[in-house]
Amino acid sequence: MLGNYFKIAWRNLIRNKAFSAINILGLASGLACSLLVILWIQDERSMDRFHANDAQLYQVYEINHYDGKIEGTYLTQGLLANELKRMVPEVTYASSMESSFPRIFSANGQLFKVEGAYVGEDFLKMFSYPLLQGTPATALNVPGGIAISRKMAAQFFGSPERAIGQTIRYENKEDLTVTAIFENVPAYSSQQFDFLRNWQDYTKANSWVSNWGSANPATYLQLHQGTDPAKVAAKIKGFLASYKSQHKEAFTELGLQPFPEKYLHATFQNGKIDGGRIAYVHLFSLVAVFILLIACINFMNLATAGATQRAKEVGVRKVVGAVRRTLMLQFVCEAILLTLCSVMIAIALVVLLLPAFNTLTGKQLLLPTTQPAFWALLLGLMVITGLVAGSYPAFFLSSLNPVKVLKGNLKFSTGATFFRKSLVVFQFALSAILIVGMIIIYQQLDYVQTKNLGYNRENLLYIPMEGGLINKYDLLKEEAGKLPGIVSISKMRETPTVISHSRGDIGWVGKDPSQEVLFSDAVVGYDFVKTLDLRLLAGRDFSREFGADSANYILNETAVKKIGYTDPIGKPFIWGTDKGEIIGVLKDFHFSSMHDAIEPLFIRLDTSPKWGTLLVRTTAGKTQTTLAALEKLCKTINPGIPFSYQFSDQEYTKLYKNEQVVSKLANYFAFLAIFISCLGLFGLAMFTAAQRTKEIGVRKTLGASVPNIILLLSTDFLKPVAMALLIAFPIAWYTMNRWLQGFVYKTEIAWWVFVLAGLLTIGIAILTVGFQSIKAALMNPVKSLKA
Structure with a gap:
């Protein structure tokens, strides 16, 4: 019986080619869109779900109460991981993690820039990154050791087996020993790295990590199996009270979030996790459903629009004994057959569009044709779509009165017409x-x-200070200043695009001891204001003519308003234990995205930073020739290190x-x-x-x-x-x-x-x-x- 229905359905589909083509095209477009979104959603929801201990993995976050605000952040103290492991019995493993921008490595005549991170020695015990060589217990417990990926091992040594125990040079200044090789990090991991260095090496190079007043690294915990995370969260909530000063109006609390949830839920509202990428998952899911519904509505409208052509067929069938149920089943079979054709075209469209969709979304999605679950999903989608699309036409056509139809008096009720127009209203x-x-x-x-933005993004270059550029910065600045097309040169620890570091141990004359305000801080070199083309509201830039400037500060106008100084130039400003004077006030400029308000900012001078970014202002219209001259100069001063740069507007x-x-x-x-x-x-x-x-x-x-x-x-x-x-x-x-x-x-x-x-x-x-x-x-x- 069903075979006969599908045979009749196929004949009708062939007979009404234009009608069928429009219907199939509409359904195929909706199905293709839905399939692409489903693949994207599956990828988003599978992120970080591959770790064997994912049920016990948690990330620590902080809730900062200060200045009448409540803000959440994943930035934590560098000392926190080890202290939580020591003081909280429910913690099995703990690790800090500080991601690194691309670093230069060299070995066996090969040189590459590689991204990685500094982590604690428990990191590879907690997370499931399989080791090809070495063991989790020894991979990260030795200063001067480094764990590298299969890809990195192949680049420098040919294979993982040859890489273990070898020496690799870091930033042309330090030799490291390869202690482990791990499998390449999969695309469905939010943590992406090709090397891991020991946390002790990071603390040696960054003394601020040992200060409880500074926060930047992430902190991860693995709890004992069977532990109630809510009880652990309650236990550590006030943990920092014993390590940093807390006040009634200014204090920091700790919270726990399941690590696999962080990727989709990473936005804070009033100190609580509320939203994140999950909003886009919900949005695209809704849009995909609506577009598929629009396609189904098209089927309903086109099927009922063609009712006049099928009306006599229905009348004849009813006269010869067909009951309504069999007629409905026939029309549903027609809808499913048409949907099957649409599904086949939709799959072809997905195959064609997937490369462009991956480029757009930054994914590496593949059509999982080898997975039975995919075909089950496709079958379910086809049946549901066919039923939804064919339900109303089946109900409508099977209800036609055979006497009126065969007499040619086919009239549609006001309710039926209203329903169809309502569908169009919904679509549009x-x-x-x-x-x-x-x-x-x-x-x-x-x-x-x-x-x-408050600074000029045009003709501004960011050049990473790598290798010899750090120690030879003064020479580079002097020589580059002679090049045609160079307007000004300076440096800073981060970039003007994103200044993420902040401090809470700030003081000034008249400050309420119970008040704590987070100030963003930037570390810069001479000519910073000139190079960024910032506007000084009062005072001056850092200058070599004033030897004490290394102890002085420049503030933005938001910081001055927060402090309350009416005439700030020459007034005291205290950072930690370092007391200096305010020598300049800058008009506010944006140093993060416009999702965030401009925060109080203090800028300090550091003539010998260990890393950072070279800022170069070029003359308009001479960027390319200036870049060529800069590259030649950098290769002379910094041989063996490839020249790289970014444009400020592109980074923004x-x-x-x-x-x-x-x-x-x-x-x-x-x-x-x-x-x-x-x-x-x-x-x-x-x-x-x-x-x-x-x-x-x-x-x-x-x-x-x-x-x-x-x-x-x-x-x-x-x-x-x-x-x-x-x-x-x-x-x-x-x-x-x-x-x-x-x-x-x-x-x-x-x-x-x-x-x-x-x-x-x-x-x-x-x-x-x-x-x-x-x-x-x-x-x-x-x-x-x-x-």
Whole structure:
């Protein structure tokens, strides 16, 4: 019986080629979109889920109460991991982790830049990064030792077996011994590194780590199996009270988060974990479901629009004894067959689009054709889609009265017509929401890209200070200053794009002892203000003419307001135990993304940092020739180290990588939603034109012109679209306003955004229904009245 249904379904599909092609194309587009999003969601949710001990792995976070604020952060004290392991019996292993920017390694005549991290000796005991050589117990317990990846071992020594025990040179200044080789870190790990160095080596080079007042590394714990994490979290909540000064109004608490959850839930609101990438997972899931629903709605509209062609078939079947249940089953089988064809095309589309989708999202997704679960998912998706898409047409067509149908009196109830128009309203409402979202996201990205940051991003280069550049900085600056096209040179510990380090042990005259304010701090060289083209509100930049400047400070205006000095120049400022004077006040400039407010910032001079970034201001229009001269100079001063650089504006753009992905996906989703919705409107236009054939004939007989008929039909078609806009705009405004709340500095939602979105939606709808309206208006009235 079912075989006969599918045979009839196939014949109908072949007979109505145009109808079938439109339907299959719409469903295939929706299914392809859904499959891509499902693959992305699966990848997002599988992140960090491969560790054998993932149920016992936790990351420590801090809740800072200060200055009337409550802020959460994953930055913790470098001493915290070992102290928690020592003092809390439920902790099996603990490790700090400080990621490193690309470092230069050399061995056997090979030289590469490699990214890695400094970690505690328990790190490889906690996390499941398989060792090819060495053991977790000895891999990271020796100062001067290094664990490297299979890839790194192959690059320098040919194989993991040859690499173990070998010497590799670090930054052309230190020889390290390879103590272990681990398997390459998989793409589904949020921790990415190719080398791991011992934590003791990090503390030797960074004395601030031993200060409980400084926070930067991450802290990971593995609890004993069966331990209640809530009890451990309660136990360590006030742990820092014994190690750093706490006040009633200014104190720090600790919290625990399951490590596998951190990737998707890493945003803090008022000190609590609230959101993160999970918001995008939910958003894209919802969009994928809606686009698939839009495609199913198209099937319903097109199937009912073609009811006039199938009505007599249904009537004849009922007359010869077919019951409603068998007719419904037949139409559902037709829907499933059509969905099967759509699924096959959707898979082909996914294969074609996956490389571009991976480039867009930064993923390495593959179609898991070898996994039974994938085919089970596909089968379930096909059946559900077929049932959803075919349910209403099956119910509607099987309910037709055979007597009326065979007499040619096929009329559709007001309720049926209203339902179909409601489906179109739903389609275009979602499309309008996506169009508004697309425009506002573009506006916000344009706003953050063009807003004056307080420093000049144009013609500003970042050059990492590696190898000999650190010790020979003064020579480099002197020689580079002679090159044509160089305006100014300075240096800093981080970059102007992101200053992430902060301190709480700040003091000034008149400070309330119970008050604690976190200040961001930057370590810079001479000519910093000039090189960044910053604006001094008072005072001066650091200068060699003042020998005491190494103990003095420059503050931004937010810091001065927080301190309360009315005339700050020459006033005392204390960092830890280092007391100096304020010599300059800078107009506020952005040193992080516009998601965050500008924080109080103090800048100090360090003439001999161990690492950092060279800042080079070049003359406009001479960047390329200046770069070539700089590269030649750096190779002379710093032989054996490859020359590298970044443009300031490109580094700034990276702060909004997630937003850029969302913007591009919003564009594609909006286009796809509009495309599929137009197919639905086309179906409604076909249906309406078929229903009003005789009416059009009568109107033309009575003297109605073709333009009048076109206007009449188009106006009727556009009513659902207008209704969709009225529903969509309040929802779009609310949704995008909530999204913009994630930015402290943001654009305003202007009225013209909705006007533009409305005009685009209506314009596309007019183009869609225009063909059917013109076709109906041009029909010979004689034929219309005979129909």
